[in-house]
Amino acid sequence: MDTGSANLTHHFLIAMPNMADPHFARTLTYIAEHSDQGALGLIINRPLDMTLETLFERVELPLEADGFAGQPVYFGGPVQTDRGFVLHRPAGDWHSTLRVNDDIALTSSRDILQSIGSSGEPQEVLISLGYAGWTAGQLEDELAQNAWLTVPADLGIIFDLPPEERLVAAMQKLGVDFAKLSEVAGHA
Structure with a gap:
């Protein structure tokens, strides 16, 4: 699983101010996963104009558990935007789950939505449509071009903060003020 650089599984990518791609x-x-395969x-700070209540209606599942109906659905990235992905803790045991570590997992199977709707489990979820994907070496190339800053992930930022505060909180973990970042990057 040598990526030729640091493994960024369970890290945040912070888009630099010069990021040209409007998706990012x-x-x-x-x-959630980084290997030599990609x-x-x-994306955890871009809510769509859709709530979980609306999503559950569209996929024809009941949403009986309290506290979920008004939560936003997120734009997770430009790949497979018609498909749902649930970032959650605890990791649990679902049909199609990528276990990131013992605390957090990414699930794309319907059974987790059924559980959220009926029992409210798992309680901490971020549900997105689409995901961000990179082919082998692509992310490393973007990092070399200074497109991203990286920092170890903090589950409190994902699950405890509103989306508009997440980017700033991740930047603060680096001790950087986003407003002071230059759009021009260089190499020493």
Whole structure:
């Protein structure tokens, strides 16, 4: 699983101010998997104009558990935007789950939505449509071009903060003020 550089599984990618791709400008992306085959993540600070209540209606599942109906659905990235992905803790045991570590997992199977709707488990979820994906070496190339800053992920940022505060909180973990970042990057 040598990526030729640091493994960024369970890290945040912070889009630099010069990010030209509108899908990723001013985003905070959680990396759920990074290997020599590529990387997979979810943008965690871009809510869509859709709530979980609306999503559950569209997929024809009951949402009986309290506290979920008004939660936003997120734009997770430009890949497979018609498919849902659930970032959650605890990791649990679902049909199609990528266990990031003992605390957090990414699930794309319907059974987790059924559980959320009926029993409210898992309680801490971020549900997105689409994901961000990189082919082998692509993320490393973007990092070399100064497109991203990286920082170890903090589950409190994902699950405890509103989306508009997540990017700033991740930047603060680096001791950097986003407003002071230059759009021009260089190499020493």
